[in-house]
Structures are given as C-alpha cells and as structure tokens.
Amino acid sequence: MAFFEVTGITKFFGGLAAVNDVSFQVNEGEIYGLIGPNGSGKTTMFNLINAFFPLTHGEIYFRGEKISGLKTHQICQKGIGRTFQIVKPLRRMTVMDNVIASAFLHVNKKREAVKVAEEMIDFCGLNHYQDKLAKSLPIASRKRLEITRALATRPKLLLLDETAAGLNPSESDEAIELIKKIRDSGITIIIVEHIMKVIMTISDRILAINHGMMITEGLPSEIASHPEVIAAYFGEDYRAQS
Amino acid sequence: MKRNIIPLIVLAVLLVLPFILRDPYYLHLMILVLMWVALGSGWNLISGYTGQVSFGTAAFFGVGAYSAALLMSKLGISAWWGLPLGAFIAVLLSFPFGWISFRLRGPYFALVTLALNEILRHIATIWESLTDGMVGILVLQTFISKQPYYYIMLAIAVTSIIVIKLVMDSKLGYYFVTIREDQEAAESLGINTVYYKMVSLCISAAIIGFTGALYTNYMGFIDPKIVFALGDISIMAILVGIVGGVATIYGPAIGAFIMVAVQEFFRTAGFGLFIYLANLTGWSFMHTAVKYISQAHVLSFGLLVIFVIRYLPNGVVGDWDVIKRKFSFGKTGSV
Numbered sequence: 001m002a003f004f005e006v007t008g009i010t011k012f013f014g015g016l017a018a019v020n021d022v023s024f025q026v027n028e029g030e031i032y033g034l035i036g037p038n039g040s041g042k043t044t045m046f047n048l049i050n051a052f053f054p055l056t057h058g059e060i061y062f063r064g065e066k067i068s069g070l071k072t073h074q075i076c077q078k079g080i081g082r083t084f085q086i087v088k089p090l091r092r093m094t095v096m097d098n099v100i101a102s103a104f105l106h107v108n109k110k111r112e113a114v115k116v117a118e119e120m121i122d123f124c125g126l127n128h129y130q131d132k133l134a135k136s137l138p139i140a141s142r143k144r145l146e147i148t149r150a151l152a153t154r155p156k157l158l159l160l161d162e163t164a165a166g167l168n169p170s171e172s173d174e175a176i177e178l179i180k181k182i183r184d185s186g187i188t189i190i191i192v193e194h195i196m197k198v199i200m201t202i203s204d205r206i207l208a209i210n211h212g213m214m215i216t217e218g219l220p221s222e223i224a225s226h227p228e229v230i231a232a233y234f235g236e237d238y239r240a241q242s
Numbered sequence: 243m244k245r246n247i248i249p250l251i252v253l254a255v256l257l258v259l260p261f262i263l264r265d266p267y268y269l270h271l272m273i274l275v276l277m278w279v280a281l282g283s284g285w286n287l288i289s290g291y292t293g294q295v296s297f298g299t300a301a302f303f304g305v306g307a308y309s310a311a312l313l314m315s316k317l318g319i320s321a322w323w324g325l326p327l328g329a330f331i332a333v334l335l336s337f338p339f340g341w342i343s344f345r346l347r348g349p350y351f352a353l354v355t356l357a358l359n360e361i362l363r364h365i366a367t368i369w370e371s372l373t374d375g376m377v378g379i380l381v382l383q384t385f386i387s388k389q390p391y392y393y394i395m396l397a398i399a400v401t402s403i404i405v406i407k408l409v410m411d412s413k414l415g416y417y418f419v420t421i422r423e424d425q426e427a428a429e430s431l432g433i434n435t436v437y438y439k440m441v442s443l444c445i446s447a448a449i450i451g452f453t454g455a456l457y458t459n460y461m462g463f464i465d466p467k468i469v470f471a472l473g474d475i476s477i478m479a480i481l482v483g484i485v486g487g488v489a490t491i492y493g494p495a496i497g498a499f500i501m502v503a504v505q506e507f508f509r510t511a512g513f514g515l516f517i518y519l520a521n522l523t524g525w526s527f528m529h530t531a532v533k534y535i536s537q538a539h540v541l542s543f544g545l546l547v548i549f550v551i552r553y554l555p556n557g558v559v560g561d562w563d564v565i566k567r568k569f570s571f572g573k574t575g576s577v
Contacts, residue, residue, distance in 0.1 A: 050430055052430075071434075072430055073429050073432050074434075077432045082430050088427035089427075090423035091423055091424075092423060093420075097416065097419075100416055101416040101420045102432075105431065105432040108413055110412060110413070149431065
C-alpha cells in the first residue's frame, strides 16, 4: 500500500464537480506537485484531504489507514500538516506563540513546546521575527510562518498550498531551498504551485488537473511538453499551432 | 519585574483595607468590585481569550445564585454548599448549549447565550412552586459584619485571576487564543475546536456560577429580575471586560473598579453631591436633574463604552502604554 493514496475522490458543489474522480498515489519521501489553471480544483483537493469539505465520493488512505471521514483536527493528529494559500497567521500572537501553539499538539508541557518551537523557527529561519506580532510580518515571512507552524505539529506529510505565490524571485528561491530542506528532513510533500520554475525544479512527479479532472501524471519534463497540459494553460489554439 | 510587583501591592492594600475602611457602605462597594473581578474574569476567558462573545453571564450567575438559595429554602441545607453546587450546575447547564452552538461559527453562540439568559429568567419567574417567582427567595445571612464576606469575595477574585493566569500560560491558553484568532487554522493545526471551546466555557461558567452562589449568601435575597438581569449582569460583565482590557489578566480587575465606581456615581447622583447642591441652592431643577442622573447609569455605560472604544480600544490595561505616554507628555512635555 502506498504511503498516501487518493482513490476516485469527487466533490460536488451543487451541480458543479469541483474535483471529479481523481486518484493518485504519493510515495514516502517524494515531492509531489499538483498543477492546473486557476479554478481547476487544486486547493479544493487540499480541502478535501484535510477534511475542510466532506467528500462526495472516494476514499483517502494514509499509511495504510483510511482517513477520509475523520475530522480536520484528527487528520492533523494523524500526521498531515497543511499551509494555506491565503495565509492564516494568528494575527495578535507573536511568531513564537504561533509556533508554540501548534507545537502543543504532541507535547503538554510549555517548556517542551517552546523547545520544539525554537527548533522549528531556527529550521525555517524566522529567528529575526520571533518576537514580532504575526500581523506585522511581510508576506514572505508570513508564508514561512505558515510552514513553520505546520512543521511544529510534526507532520509526516505536508500539504503546501502556493507557498511561492506573491514572492519575488529571490524570495521564491529561498522558498525552494526551504522546501528541499523539509523533504531532506524526511517529510513527504504535496505541493500546489503556480510558479512553474518552483514546481518544475522541486517536484519528483507532477499531477496536472483541469476542471477538477486529471489530465496526466508524470515527471516534470513529461508534464511540461504534454499537449493537454499546454492546452489547459494556453488554450486550444496554442496546441494547434505547436 | 515591575509588572509582577504591582498586583502584589494591590493585594496587600486590599487585605488591610477593611481595617481602614470602617464604613460598611464603602466595604459593600468593594465587595461588589471584587465580585465583578471574578465575573469579569470568567467572561474574559470565554469571550476575551477564546473569542466566543457571551451574553450569558447572568444565566450562569443566576443559576449559581438560585442553586444556593434553593438548597437553603427547599432542602434546608446551608447555602454555603451552594458555592460548589452552583459552579457544578452552571457547568452542567453550559454543556448542551455549548455543544450545539460551538459546532457553528459566527454569532450563534452569542445568540444562544442571550436566549439562555432570557429562558432562565422566565423559568425562574413562572415556576412559582419552586422559585417563588417574582417574590424571590430570602436566605438568612451568616455574618452580620461585612468583613467576612469581603475576605471570601477577595479570595474568589484572587483565585479566579490566578486560575486564568495559569490556564493562559498552559496548552489550554494557547489553544484558546489560537481558536480566537482563526478557527480554520486551529483545526488544521490539530486542535479540536469544539472541545476546547467547551473547556473554556466550562471553566468560565464554573467561576461565574460559584460567584453567583456567593452573591446569594452575601445579599441574603435574590429574585429573577436581579440575578438574571441582561443589562446589569450580562452586559455589565462585557463592559467590565472591554473597559479594563479584553484578553488581559488584570483587565477585569481594573474594569470592575471603574464600572462599579461609575455605576455607583450615577446611582447616588455623584455620591450625594448633586443632592447636596440641590439642597444648598434650592433650585427646583436641580432636584429634577438628580432624579434623572440617578436613573441614567445605563446611559453612562454607553458613553463610557464610546469613549473607551474610541480612545482605548484595548481597554485600560491593554492600552496602558498609550495612557502612560499621554500623561507623561502632559506633565513633562518630553519623552
């Protein structure tokens, strides 16, 4: 059984299928990319995996255990962390307190939680900001705080939603470095990303979706030249020309 | 360091206060202040720290008060046993309501607590065979002097502040604030938001119910209109929190003092100042003014809230630095 497996998940919003019969497997230790044009259902997929929305059909397995049907907080306790595309910092708490709060998932004593938090802040390089209020951070650091907080819950699988969106080129290079570092620390990653440079450089495999349906799955190089993917991004005309 | 010393100094002053303050009237006011410290702290936990605005302080307060009174009048057991019982029943009561409304996000909890308040007031009014309705229940006071009540109330106020301080420094506290800041983020960080909101509500209800039972013991008389009062209990608790400083440990203590002072100032028409002036001058309109001023304490609350929200949105404690800056600027013209 695969490390993480999604079989035939479907989500209807009224009559609209936001995600339609999507299946894929993720192996332990890889970075699995998820791409698709705006509105293709990438974030919805994350919201289904971590149970923000109930599934209409389909099942999700994590380390041989069925996790679809569990509640959001239970899924996090199982070891799946996530970040949000639209960041959700705990605004009126310091960066340190943000991370301490999430570190409490597996420890009960404050001293231990602080230790975990310090480790994670160090790991993600947020030391400069640790005593600042979360709402005062610039966007790049807020995105970093999202990751730090998710890591403090000690996930085995991390869902990264548009971590590099809104960052300038040098910041997104730093984000790539951080994501690689997280993978090297033994955490499996599923990443949704719009910036092709980011997703093509770090992903081991990529799944392309459009209108909630799978187009194709494969290595980054295969995806980049796949005619359906090109059509999804640039339109049918573009495919005809090429 | 300085922050740790000030509360201890205040506590020391409060401990010796009954020996200096011989006038039972002022002692009574201080007892009320301390009662509001406890009630404000209870409100602050669920609404200030956990972000679930509660209009139900009177519900838990009244349930505590009636537990003690009924224990005495129906079973003949000392109303002092009503303190733990009142806390327990308030917690019991909070369960079904929290359990249902905490599954929803938005203003539902606030609305439910508002309804709870009214439901209980009507039950206490209508169920005459149990509660004697509007007649109320009389409980003989144990002590004639106010001093014992003062010290018991002080103990409760201090205990509730300590309890909240400990809670807020632990895992629970971090979870409460996380829930206040963002419930979706809290869920995805593995926090069972429904459960922790319940825990917060239970602690809050216990503190308020306990204090309500003590109120019965102290005042010796309760009726539905007094203990289930939306304005004078539920809203007052919110004001104590807002004026003192929402989500601050000592905010409710400061807020309680200010609110009781304001309330009493209006109720007595400036501690008798206006009546004195009216008698002195003999102007008839002064007498009329006195009558209106003494009825206007609710209006004064409104004005105070406007002032606080406009100039000190984080309350006196939350905006202490702002206050300090303004005053030192006025005095020295520098800094």
